[in-house]
Amino acid sequence: MSDLTVDSTARAQAAAVAARDISARELLDLHLERIGERNPELNAIVSLDEERARAGARAADEALARGEEVGALHGLPFAVKDTHAAAGWRTTYGSPLFADHVPDQDDLLVERVRQAGVVLIGKTNVPEFAAGSHTFNRVFGTTLNPVDPARSAGGSSGGAACALAAGMVPLADGSDMGGSLRNPASFCGVVGLRPSLGRVPDWPTDNYWETTATGGPLARNVGDLALLLSVMAGPDPRVPTALGDPGLVFAPPVTGELAGLRVAVAPDLGGQLEVDHEVAEIVGRAAGVLAGAGATVDGQYPDLGEADDTFRTLRAWLFWSGFGPLLAEHPDDLKQSLADNIRAGEHLTGADVARAYAQRTALSERMRLFFADHDLLVLPTAQVPPFPADQEYPTEINGRAMPDYLDWMRACYLITVTGCPAISVPFGRTADGLPVGVQLVAPFGQDRFLLEVAAGLEEALA
Structure with missing residues (x-):
């Protein structure tokens, strides 16, 4: 067997399987061993099906033995986020109402990773209908932080980020509305990308x-x-x-260069965010790291004043249109914070939604102009370090009350409504050893550039 471990890079694991230095079955066994060690405590992977996984790994090995052309992820163990439908696999959306749901069709994202050759092993845990950046539900319970199991793993892709950080899977999929890829990446010490709008298409959907x-x-x-x-x-x-x-275009290795970049580092977006003092201090260090690597750094920031109302209005409208009928049919079967968010959309008018879209257009234009003078914006990913897992959300930051389960996620969702790509990269640890990520934001469509910059920062921190 190869000297690969579950902590080897995904590229190395895929290359070793393709070269037949390790079989897909052997690679799966390594990951199942790690899952057995860590998942009982962390609760990241749900609906695990070892028998089907072994059959998938055997089929992957047989395809290689026949000399078939294989995909980029051939033989890699993979667990799909439990809000993404995988044909024939239990998909609960974290809701007791769908506890036994088995879809007959893949979401497009799942279709693509299957075509690339992954070996499905199960699903990753989510909050109910992916609402909120703390992963708990009444079907499977709470996912815990792999660094400190007394803390939250974030969400809504918390099971995915936790499983990844703990070595249970080499790669993971997720989704992001208000920070659901970025926040758990920060909390678990991994990398999470919210791509430019349209970069990763979604199908089926009721609203293109x-x-x-x-x-x-x-x-x-x-x-x-x-x-x-x-x-x-x-x-x-x-x-x-x-x-x-x-x-x-994203397949070649990324090798970042920071010299000559024009970077804005804004630990609290000029007072637009309430950020934990220790997190702000850690994010502020990015200025020195980037300047030391040859970037030109200033403290400027875009005005995102309308972004809060824009995001909250569109989220409430989408939740009401998507979940309103379900709430009406099951008024006592959804978690309270989700039910409240759905009801917030009930009385929105056409004028409210039109205002939100007009503001979103203005925000996109403002970011375009900001990036005429800057290549990159740096800000916190999460405004707090990982919080205790027995809390639904942080109720205060620096003594300032957080009124609801969205307010502490503003660092991510203010960026959401600009349409720009944003990536969370591990950057430091608190005095208690908890991971802190920085959020790098680039102009719309510049996802490859953003990955190059993130790789450059990763190298500068090595």
């Missing part, structure tokens, strides 16, 4: 034209993340809003 949420990749390093993005990204005839660049 609303792109507040997007799928995207998680990985333990930027190079592995680019590999997964190369599979997820690219146009599809079923999705008219998909960007036209083929996913293969």
Whole structure:
């Protein structure tokens, strides 16, 4: 057997399987051993099916033995986020109402990773209907932080980020509306990308034209993340809003260069965010790291004043249109914070939604102008370190009350409504050893550039 471990890079694991230095079955056994060691405590992977996984690994090995052409992720163990439908696999959305749901069709993202050759092993845990950045539900319970199991793993892709950080899977998929790829990446010490709108198309969907949420990749390093993005990204005839660049543009290794970049570092966005003092201090260090690598750094920031109302209005509208009938039919069967968020959309008017879209357009234009003078914006990913797992959300930051379960996630969702790509990269640890990520934001469509910059920062920190 190869000297690979579950902590080896995904690129190294995929290359070793393709070269037949290790079999898919052997690689699966390594990961199942790690799952057995860590998952009982962390609760990251749910609906685990070892028998089906072994059958999938055996089929992967047989395909190689026949000399078949295989995909970029051939033989890699993979667990799909439990809000992404996988045909034939239990998919609960974290809701007791769907506890026994088994879809008969893959979501497009799942279709693509399957075509790339992954070996499905199960699903990753989520909050109920992916609402909130703390992963708990009444079907499977709470996912805990792999660094400190007394803390939250974040969400809504918390199971994915936790499983990845703990070595239970080499890559993970997720989705992001208000920070669901970025926040758990920060909390678990991995890399999470919210791509440009349209970069990772979504199908099936009941609204092609609303792109507040997007799928995207998680990985333990930027190079592995680019590999997964190369599979997820690219146009599809079923999705008219998909960007036209083929996913293969992300396949080559990323090697970042920071010299000459014009960077704005804004630990609290000029007072637009309440940020834990220790987190702000850690994020502020990015200025020195980037300047030391040859970048020109200033403290400027865009005015995102309308972003809070824009995000909250569009989220409430989408939740009401998507979940309103379900709430009406089951008024006592959804968690309270989710039910409240759905009801917030009940009385929105056409004028409210039109205002939100006008503001979103203005925010996108303002970011375009900001990036005329800057290549990159740096800010916190999460405004707090990982919080205790027995809390639903942080109720205060620096003594300032957080009124609801969204307010502490503003660092992510203010960026959501600009449409720009944003990536969380591990940057430091608190005095208690808890991970802190920095959020790097680039102009719309510049996802490959953003990955190059993130790789450069990763190298500067090595």
